[in-house]
Amino acid sequence: MTVKTRFAPSPTGYMHLGNARTALFNALFAWQEQGVFLLRIEDTDQERSTTEFAQQLMQDLQWLGLSWQEGPNVNEISPPYYQAQRGEIYARYYQQLMDNDQAYPCFCSAAELSLSRKLQRAAGQAPRYAGTCAHLSPSEIEAKLAQGVQPTLRFRVPKNEKIIFTDMVRGEQQFMSDDIGDFIIRRADGTPAFFFCNAIDDALMQVTKALRGEDHLTNTPRQLMILSALNLPAPQYGHFSLILGHDGAPLSKRNGSMSIKELREKGWLSLAVVNYLARLGHSYTEDTLLSLEELARQINDQRLGHAPSRFDPQHLKHWQQLALSQLDDEQWWQWLTHNITLEIPSDLCHLFIHAVRPNVLFPEDAQQWAEMILTENLVWNEEAHLVIKETDSAFFNHALIALHNSQGDYAKLVDELKQTSGLKGKKLFMPLRAALTGVTHGPEMAYLLPLIGIHRAEQRLSSAADQDSL
Known part of the structure; x- marks a missing residue:
């Protein structure tokens, strides 16, 4: 007999993580046996069910890679697939x-x-x-x-x-x-x-x-x-087992849950989400990022846990990081620009990718670095402001001279600044980063400086040197 599983949601709201895990487990168990994953819409609650929610949950399933082999508009052998009909x-x-x-x-x-x-x-x-x-x-x-x-x-x-x-x-x-x-x-x-x-x-x-x-x-x-x-x-x-929030109550929006629609719009990768959900209430022998096919191959009803699973947003971010690392630069750029609009000049895109990619988990992270690079009016955060204020203005004057002499080559700038300022290590790198980026941590300065450009770098170092304005 062909194995057939089903996902039967009620379209009374956006699909949340608990719904998505139910769909995922049913799909994986079907696919493991080359069976059928069926979708049925349980919309008998006419007051709360809407066509919009039904369409959205189908989009969410497809985004997660959980396409159904029977159901609305697909291999309709037992129609209708809407209970209201x-x-x-x-x-x-x-x-x-x-x-x-x-x-x-x-x-x-x-x-x-x-x-x-x-x-x-x-x-x-x-x-x-x-x-x-x-x-x-x-x-x-x-x-x-x-x-x-x-x-x-x-x-x-x-x-x-x-x-x-x-x-x-x-x-x-x-x-x-x-x-x-x-x-x-x-x-x-x-x-x-x-x-x-x-x-x-x-x-x-x-x-x-x-x-x-x-x-x-x-x-x-x-x-x-x-x-x-x-x-x-x-x-x-x-x-x-159910998924619980940080407070031990069933997972909901109040204690940290997000809808699949929200996750997609924020820039989460679907493979990150399914790898995380597959391990909530089920154990895998491998902690590496797995494809849906591999997740299906390894799923086992003996590994489904009885104890409630606790939602951990940091663990979900871990899978996002792993999924991003699997993308080549072109795929990474497509993911980024699909979610946000960046005004990075085309001749600097490759450099921008190498500069910020290790520091980007979501598109909004890249947006912040792009704004920092391109702005003519850099605002220092509180920590950077304190570092600059505690650094002698002569340091930034030395940095200005080194900037012109090096023509924007960061390694040469640092070598000259070591000689003229007498500083090294954190006492040299921290105020330089704070003045040029407005923050005290981030991508490698050797990549950032060419993106910032000599003109903007000069303005920022001059502002830092003007201690009276601080």
Whole structure:
């Protein structure tokens, strides 16, 4: 049987790192077996789902390299792939369950259900549906409907049954049906509940493996009961650990998460992102940058962790650095100029790349160095200002003379300045860098000085020499 996994997001916002990791793991497990990675859009929440978000998440998947082999606009063998368009399909299975007395209408109000849960908790019981509407007669149902009450539809959970399944990550899992209670499979507004349509679509689309976050673990017995009642096949489920933020809470925008759209716009490389995500909750034997093909080849369900994974932005930057190092100069320049506009003269581009590349993690870093190089009004930061202020103005006058004598050759400038100033090491290099760049660290000055040019360098050294203006 062909392995088929799926990613089934709800288009109610931009894709975040947790969603992306779910998509990545499912894609890698499919590709490892030369199987099919399916995309399905679960847009039954009509108030929050938008076409814009659906289009954006598909763009995000493609940017990450996670192109689907079945789904919207690709190999559509089980259409439609938008759940909002599958209402007639769900209606048939609702009817089948009702015909077999495996589902029934529930007219309980939200207030009644809330009171029931409070009473159960007060009695030391786990809250579950009390079965108030489970045995209404046809005449009682007709009377409720005549009053204009819109019912939900509940699945009639079998009594005293064990639901046992083998989780890809956590091994054998066991639940008792009596601990679950009859649950809603269709809301009062007619829209399907997640438990129901997610399970039905997995079966009809022949999904064989469904990897998702551990927060869905308790959904699994409900979905297995639904599929069993309808005599439909179930996928093998696997539930991996959640990603936590720095505060130990589930990762969100509040504690450091970024959307894939934000990452792309900031200039992150997709290969850096997938290499990082592949190691959140899964261990690889290699710590080197791997292609998607290699990540797929090495993925192993035995290496999926049970403990929550902690999001570490510094670790993500490590992978960005590795991914950037894999680019040649032309690719690096294309990455840079795709994200920002630089006004570096064409004859200086090659020198600019060699000067700033080791100091650039994101396009905005290069932008700052370009602005420093080209500005006619350099502003020193606080640290550079202090260095210049503590350096005798005679040093900068010596530097001006050495600049003209060397014709902008940094090595010659430094040799002459050593002789005339009597300084060396940090006491020579630090004030020179501070005056010429406005900062006390950065790219090699031998590369920067030709970019700055003699004219701008002269202005900056003159400003530093004018101690009265400091």
